[in-house]
Amino acid sequence: MSFQLPDLPYNFDALEPHIDSKTMQIHHGKHHAGYTSKLNSAIEGTNLNGKTIEAILKGLDMSNSALRNNGGGYFNHCLFWEIMGPNCGGSPTGRLSAAINDAFGSYDDFKSSFSSAAGTRFGSGWAWLCTDAQGNLEVCSTANQDNPLMPGECRKTPILGLDVWEHAYYLNYQNRRPDYISAFFEVINWDKVSEKYDKAII
Ligand code: MN
Numbered sequence: 001m002s003f004q005l006p007d008l009p010y011n012f013d014a015l016e017p018h019i020d021s022k023t024m025q026i027h028h029g030k031h032h033a034g035y036t037s038k039l040n041s042a043i044e045g046t047n048l049n050g051k052t053i054e055a056i057l058k059g060l061d062m063s064n065s066a067l068r069n070n071g072g073g074y075f076n077h078c079l080f081w082e083i084m085g086p087n088c089g090g091s092p093t094g095r096l097s098a099a100i101n102d103a104f105g106s107y108d109d110f111k112s113s114f115s116s117a118a119g120t121r122f123g124s125g126w127a128w129l130c131t132d133a134q135g136n137l138e139v140c141s142t143a144n145q146d147n148p149l150m151p152g153e154c155r156k157t158p159i160l161g162l163d164v165w166e167h168a169y170y171l172n173y174q175n176r177r178p179d180y181i182s183a184f185f186e187v188i189n190w191d192k193v194s195e196k197y198d199k200a201i202i
Contacts, residue, residue, distance in 0.1 A: 002040040003053065005033050006078055014086040018183035020172045028081070031167055035073030035145070042066040053078075057149040072145030076126060079161050083196070085189035092190040095135075096197045103137040110139070111185065114162070117141040118181045124165040129193070130156035133202045159196040160188065 008014075008028055013021035042064075043049050048056050053075045062068060091107045092100060104110040110129075117139050118127035125143040132138075140154040147161070148154035162184050169180035 002044075003036055003074055005036045006081065008081050010086055015084060015187045018186045019084075019169075023169065023171045026171075027163075027168060028077075032073070032077040035070045035077065038066065038070040039074045042070055054149060057147065060150050062151055068150070069145050072147050072150065075149070076145055076147055076161060076163065079158060080163055083160050083189050083192050084184075084187045085192070086187070088189045089186040090190060092194060094194060096190070096194045099131075099135055099137050099197070104139075113139045114160075115178075115181050118162050118164050118184075119178055121164050127162045127164060128154070128158045129160035130154055130158050131197055131200050132156050133200070135197070135201045157196075157200040159200060160193045 005028075008024070011021075012024040012028075015024065039053075043056070048067075053071060056067070056071055057075060060068060060071065091097065097107070100107055100110045104113055114127055114129060118141065121127060121141045121143070123143065125141060126145075126147065127141045128139065128148055130138050130140060130148045138154065138156060140148060140156075142148065142150075142152070142154070146152065148156045148158050162181065164177060164181075169177065173180040173183075
């Protein structure tokens with residue numbers, strides 16, 4: 001069994017003007033496609049063949065850089081496409097909204113904590129909203145294609161992630177990462193994030 005590049009759940013231009021069509025095409029068709037094929041090469045002929053990506057990442061040997069970079073890149077982008085959408089943005093509702101208020105004080109406080117994690121990540125990486133199995137939320141950030149499923153400091157289930165590699169925003173925003181981070185909040189699909197939150201809790 002090999003991993004497949006998932007289709008985007010919307011058109012390449014669906015997130016405009018916040019994320020432009022050309023960036024989406026290159027990001028999905030070149031970057032994510034590259035991680036997918038290199039992940040498949042990294043697991044070929046090993047006992048990881050047939051395991052889910054989540055199981056592979058949770059049990060990852062962090063010294064296996066091909067698997068760490070490409071397995072992380074595969075999972076992270078799958079999640080990233082899913083948690084965005086056209087006609088989205090706004091703020092979460094229901095159980096997730098209550099958990100955000102518990103953990104951060106308010107939605108605005110969450111937004112500022114997440115934006116700060118994304119803005120202060122030096123070089124390439126990701127900002128995350130994660131939950132433990134009891135539903136306690138945390139914001140964290142990881143370098144390169146690492147994520148909170150992997151052995152490391154956070155070790156929770158990511159339910160929202162923002163790619164802050166330059167390839168994610170440079171065509172449209174150049175060095176203006178803070179503008180890209182603000183724009184991201186206009187395309188978050190909170191229904192999908194809520195669904196992931198509910199699934200992650202025991
Ligand atoms: Mn990326």
